[in-house]
Amino acid sequence: MSPDPYVDKLLDQDLPCKDKLPVRAKVSCVLHARSAARGLELCPFPSRAVLKHEIHELILTTEDAAPGKTVNNISYLCFFELLQSGMLWVGDRVEVNGKLIGYLAGYDFSHLPNHMNMIVQVKGDLRTGYELGLKPDDEIVFVFVHGKRNWQTII
Numbered sequence: 592m593s594p595d596p597y598v599d600k601l602l603d604q605d606l607p608c609k610d611k612l613p614v615r616a617k618v619s620c621v622l623h624a625r626s627a628a629r630g631l632e633l634c635p636f637p638s639r640a641v642l643k644h645e646i647h648e649l650i651l652t653t654e655d656a657a658p659g660k661t662v663n664n665i666s667y668l669c670f671f672e673l674l675q676s677g678m679l680w681v682g683d684r685v686e687v688n689g690k691l692i693g694y695l696a697g698y699d700f701s702h703l704p705n706h707m708n709m710i711v712q713v714k715g716d717l718r719t720g721y722e723l724g725l726k727p728d729d730e731i732v733f734v735f736v737h738g739k740r741n742w743q744t745i746i
Contacts (some may be wrong), residue, residue, distance in 0.1 A: 598635045601721070606637065606680070608735070609681050614677035615648065616731040617689075619646060622667035623721035631662040631708060633697030637681040647707045649685070649720075649731070656696035656712050657681070666717035668692075670706070671731050685711045685732040687725065695733060 596602050631650070634657050641647070649668040656662045658681055683695040693713035699705060 595635075595637045597637060600687060600692050606681050606682070608638065608678070610737075611678050611680070611735045612671075612736070614641065614676045614679060614683075614733040616670045616671040616733075618720070618725055618729040618731065619672045620670040621717055621725045621727065622648075622669050623719040624720065625666045625717060626663070628663050629665045631665065631699040631701065631710060633658055633660050633662060633699055633710060635659045635723065636698070639698055641673050641674055641677060643676045643705075646670055647673070647709055650700070650708050650710050651693065651713050652690075653713060653715070653717055656710050659692055661699070662696075662710055663698050665710070665715065666719045668711070668720040668723070669725055669731075677733075679733050680707070681737060682736050684732075686730075686734060687723075688729050689732075692723075694736070695719040702730055708746055730745045 648670050651666045651668055654662050654663045673693055685692050693711040696710045696712040697709055
């Protein structure tokens with residue numbers, strides 16, 4: 592098997608992606624639960640290709656989450672259906688109904704092939720999708736970040 596360019600640090604840049612289309616999705620199931628000891632093991636890869644109509648899960652954390660780290664303190668936001676195929680990158684802005692909720696921090700594969708857990712780093716209190724007032728069909732968008740993160744607009 593070929594060496595992995597991220598795991599084996601074979602690239603001359605941490606982030607080879609310089610631009611991409613936003614990836615759109617819609618909420619299919621609103622969640623309302625938390626865990627202080629979840630033990631999500633984020634894969635070492637900064638990107639994932641996703642396909643139209645796949646269902647995945649959004650999970651929030653306030654921890655310093657990143658590829659290769661373990662995340663424990665979490666809240667569950669929702670399951671969502673992708674409206675288009677595309678690329679997701681760690682650092683993407685995650686917006687719900689046009690409002691920033693946080694930044695994509697990594698991916699956990701504990702439920703594959705059923706679905707992928709996508710972990711979003713947030714500031715402030717960990718709230719569930721129910722507590723944030725999410726509804727089925729609400730819009731989720733993953734937007735490529737070209738520069739510094741702006742935490743001031745988080746819902």
